[in-house]
Amino acid sequence: MKVLKFGGTSVANPENINKVKSIVASLNDPKVAVVVSAFGGLTDLLLQTSQLASKQDQSYKKGLEEIEARHLSAIKELLPVQSQSSVLSQVKSDLNVLETLLEGCYLIGELTPKLSDKIVSYGELLSSFIISEFFRFQGLDAQFKDSRELIITDEQYGKANVDFDKTNAKCQAYFSSINHRITVLPGFVSSSRMGNSTTLGRGGSDYTAAIIAAAQQAEILEIWTDVSGMYTANPRLVKQAKCVSHISYEEAMELSHFGAKVLYPPTIQPVLSKEIPIAIKNTFDPENPGTLITKNHNGNGKTVRGISHVGNISLLSLEGPGMVGIPGISKRFFETLSLKNISIVLITQASSEHSICVGIADDDADAAAYAVNETFAYEISSKKIKPILVEKDLTIIALVGDNMKSHQGLSGKMFSTLGKNNVNIRAIAQGASERNISAVIKKDDVKKALNSLHETFFEENTKQLNLFVMGVGNVGAKFLDQIRQQKKYLKDELKLNVRVVGISNSRTMAFDENGIALKDWESVLAEGQPADRNAFFNQVKSLNFRNSVFVDNTASSDVAKSYADYLRNSISVVTCNKIACSSDYDFYKELKQLAKQYNAPFLFETNVGAGLPIIDTLKHLIASGDKVRKIQAVLSGSLNFVFNTFNDSVTFHDVVKQAQEQGYTEPDPTIDLSGVDVMRKILILARESGHQLNIEDIENISFLPKESLETNSNDAFFESLKKYESDFQKLYKDAADADSKLKYVAQFEDGKAKVGLQKIPRGHDFYNLEGSDNIVLFFTERYPNQPLIIKGAGAGADVTASGIFADIIRIGNF
Structure with missing residues (x-):
């Protein structure tokens, strides 16, 4: 069995419907299901008319007149006079019901989702009935079948959820019992378990066809539209766009999600598990092969298969210091939007946890902002979180391709291209599958962005x-x-x-x-x-x-x-x-x-x-012609941690042990506490400054007892610290009495270097150095009096690893 779906433009008028008939007539398959949309523009017209009626605006009647005229005109053009009577009678009967529904909407001044589904369903119901009768007149073995009798859903009006067990059973029973070769069905429409009319969402005719194809294990699902397949970009905006001949289900889903209008995003789901191919074809160029969608197509190694976009997007940004480290903020945020039935298109969150940003439809922005502000009213009033920030009139652009996950540099190339073309990016997101990279831009920049990206992509250099x-x-x-x-x-x-x-x-x-x-x-x-x-x-x-x-x-x-x-x-x-x-x-x-x-x-x-950029900064100073006069520094994160933590209520032994356990010291802590580690560091800085020194040239004024320095194991070293606890306490007391803090300082000046424990008075740059932080003061010819200062975390596995990582990146950029 083959399933074909024809979109609104394919059945927009009698001339196009004749093209559809020719395509269907050319098929030799024993059974064919033909799913059709409403005549082009009819669904929008039905929605507009019902909205006017709900506002008790009598101009809705003009809309109703236009709806009637289009259908009656189509019948008169497609069928000879002698065959029109029964068709006109049925269509007029349906139009009378539609008129009654709109009149009721006008009288009560309200349009409920349930009533809206009933009204808009007439677009597909009328078009499919007229087309089926036209097929029969043209000699095709065709009959009409109401999709509401086959596709069963819940009561979620506007975008109902399909009950696949019941739907599949009904489809299989129906198609196994019929003798007609061609069945014409309305797309988009369905019915609830209670028998009420429901719809499958805008673009739902694709979904209808996919549901039937999956239920019948169809040979292929063909989506007939007004373009020859899925393109590398929207051909209406990008003249150079080319048809993609073959892509995977996943790529098609990503492209359709991000605005490739030739395919409704949920369409792929029913056929994906059954591995039923989908062909995107052009009603107005039926010989064109179009696009074939199947499982696991590698695209001949190409990375970006398409550049798509979805417009009318708003960004909602929730931010504030009260979000950092507080569990449940994201849950409350997303739950609020969910309860308002607001779909999120894009999510991005700063690693600092200071902000969350989501992309939603423009139409939902005001309601979403009001709801989120209500949810976080307490935090907003207490200044922990700012009122929700709404930015409208935006568009999401997306690069899509299965092979993107195994190639590098695409984001850099994408953002570089946009930046060079003065396209500002408001937000960025990437799916966990690494199959798409998305960016939010102003809607005014869409054409420029799509064209510039299309010129850049489909090859990469990493x-x-x-x-x-x-x-x-x-x-x-x-x-x-x-x-x-x-x-x-x-x-x-x-x-x-x-x-x-x-x-x-x-x-x-x-x-x-x-x-x-x-x-x-x-x-x-x-x-x-x-x-x-x-x-x-x-x-x-x-x-x-x-x-x-x-x-x-x-x-x-x-x-x-x-x-x-x-x-x-x-x-x-x-x-x-x-x-x-x-x-x-x-x-x-x-x-x-x-x-x-x-x-x-x-x-x-x-x-x-x-991880501090100390050596790198020094290299730049020297390379630019500056000369180092003096270096003063606290270079041991472990010793700074030790003396910042040590006081008269804790033992020196315990503090050193803690430093070792937290990774602040070398595996052998005597390397740090003896001053050897600091000697090595000031030696390296002296050498990088252009001086020829060896370790023996550095004066080391040690604070450790000789016995501790001469231990030959970590256990013996820690035992010795216990023995001399009173000496360490005296060091602390002397400094405290002098309103000073103990810091292990390295200094290089006039070609000479020394290291040792010093009492640092209040007001000195070293006095407030906290935790395991390091600080370096570079006094140079350009910084003779006020030194260049580098300060920050100078010990710990994470920051050391990040410093190594930074060096790797430097090599990558060479």
């Missing part, structure tokens, strides 16, 4: 980065998680395809040439081969991937010694391991030279200040 990660402890695990979370962003916004090809810890290592699935990296690593640093390097070298990056998240001196081997093979190095850059000056210099020689970046931003 850069692939292949990462080999050694060390997946606290920092490494966070780093992998951040890559996983940001993978889509990197692809869409930065044109970077970041893959983790190899990972290793101290026990095992694993590789996957196609990229390790980061959601499963732990299990992949657990099943890997025994770890071997040399074997790891040899594997990276043998794979010989372009844009390879070795990422060192360890604190191992042996791993640091291998950097030169990677750089010599044009493999970039990103590291949070400070050993290489603070080791012998000649080795540090060699690594820098190798990076230049082999065009392989060597980046170590996290060596100082974790």
